């Protein structure tokens with residue numbers, strides 16, 4: 001998994017450089033961070049209509065809200081040309097995994113979950129484990145949306161509009177294209193098609209959202225230099241008004257992070273419970289583990305230093321994804337390592353986040369983070385608010401001056417503290433898995449449900465702003481200079 005098939009937008013250093021230069025500008029702007037967080041005030045149930053005044057001014061009566069369990073939760077799936085979604089599946093042989101030219105088609109089976117895992121080593125449960133590719137999140141999310149219990153065909157009733165644009169699969173055709181015009185052409189076509197729909201007009205797209213299985217930076221090219229990475233999708237004007245959910249958010253307020261898909265897609269509550277108790281009971285022979293490939297070009301990076309410390313410690317298990325005979329694309333390799341470790345190191349790599357954050361949590365391994373952008377400022381709807389309850393933070397403000405001993409810090413953590421953190425990690429498992437889209441798991445909020453809940457609250461906040469006469473763009477888009485910084489009390 002760490003042999004990340006795609007070259008991502010920026011090396012950590014470049015990300016920092018972007019951040020620092022932007023921060024200088026942002027620091028002068030006073031953003032109210034609180035407006036950015038979805039509030040929990042539960043103001044919902046506003047019936048909408050194509051008439052903006054009616055939509056904005058008239059909350060539905062209380063009685064209607066209590067009678068209809070879907071009130072305030074209706075979603076409308078926008079109909080968009082098939083070139084932006086199903087054609088990408090039909091023509092899957094034209095998709096590549098970037099530098100790795102292997103075929104993506106096998107991953108599309110089972111509603112996008114991928115082929116079922118054949119497990120001869122007893123690492124998984126017998127059912128509901130799949131060789132899931134992270135880029136298929138767009139397809140999985142769409143398939144789950146088709147089963148969402150509060151869909152409506154009447155867009156006037158909908159609280160938010162889901163746009164089934166497979167943004168990441170689409171851009172994967174063009175990311176390496178030297179022509180800026182070609183790289184952006186699909187984004188432009190998509191935006192003009194979506195903004196012509198009647199549903200756009202009622203809130204100028206501010207109730208629209210779509211999902212990407214790639215990091216946000218892939219859609220945030222800041223200049224028109226050919227060497228600059230990505231498309232401009234998120235900087236085009238219509239796009240400002242929409243929310244994008246992706247595996248890694250940028251520092252713009254209209255980008256939200258949702259979990260990378262793991263290999264586990266339970267179809268029954270009992271499977272999750274069984275898995276949680278297996279992970280609780282596991283004997284973990286390694287204090288900590290790191291799974292990934294060294295990057296010769298990133299020798300000054302925290303990742304290089306983490307690998308060096310892991311190699312030098314008898315308590316650390318290093319799975320070197322670059323070595324012969326180690327296949328980190330095989331879920332058994334990585335999941336087995338996470339299951340036999342107490343702590344899992346998650347330094348930033350090509351980008352801030354990594355899929356293995358979620359695979360390791362699924363294995364009941366306590367995450368160790370080195371940068372707030374790896375998790376704390378990302379998965380706001382899915383991770384516990386209390387960071388210290390489920391993870392260890394070893395901040396690296398300056399790689400060159402960093403001289404912490406990971407082994408020293410981790411071996412100093414008491415057994416009691418360790419078990420309470422692991423219990424919290426195991427408690428988080430249901431929130432970070434995407435249940436099998438082909439079945440509905442009764443009383444459980446999975447990663448999809450939490451994402452939908454987050455979106456509904458966000459759109460409701462926009463409505464509230466409009467009702468109260470404020471600018472709907474307030475707190476909606478624009479950069480958020482707190483997002484990737486270390487807070488003063490770390």
Ligand SMILES: *[C@@H]1O[C@H](CO)[C@@H](O)[C@H](O)[C@H]1NC(C)=O
Nearest residue numbers: 119122123124125126127278
């Ligand atoms: C999986 O199935 C095999 C063969 O049917 C059985 O022996 C094994 O106990 C099962 N494993 C789990 C975890 O249920």
Ligand SMILES: *[C@@H]1O[C@H](CO)[C@@H](O)[C@H](O)[C@H]1NC(C)=O
Nearest residue numbers: 075148149150151152153154
């Ligand atoms: C929406 O319309 C389609 C096609 O007429 C129908 O199959 C589907 O069940 C409808 N969905 C809802 C939620 O009413």
Ligand SMILES: *[C@@H]1O[C@H](CO)[C@@H](O)[C@H](O)[C@H]1NC(C)=O
Nearest residue numbers: 195204205237238241472473
């Ligand atoms: C974005 O929303 C604002 C209202 O907040 C609206 O004035 C603007 O026209 C919208 N942009 C597009 C492209 O629809």
Ligand SMILES: *[C@@H]1O[C@H](CO)[C@@H](O)[C@H](O)[C@H]1NC(C)=O
Nearest residue numbers: 385386387388389390420421
């Ligand atoms: C967060 O978790 C830690 C460790 O479990 C605990 O000591 C602390 O009181 C918690 N903080 C809050 C604000 O709940």
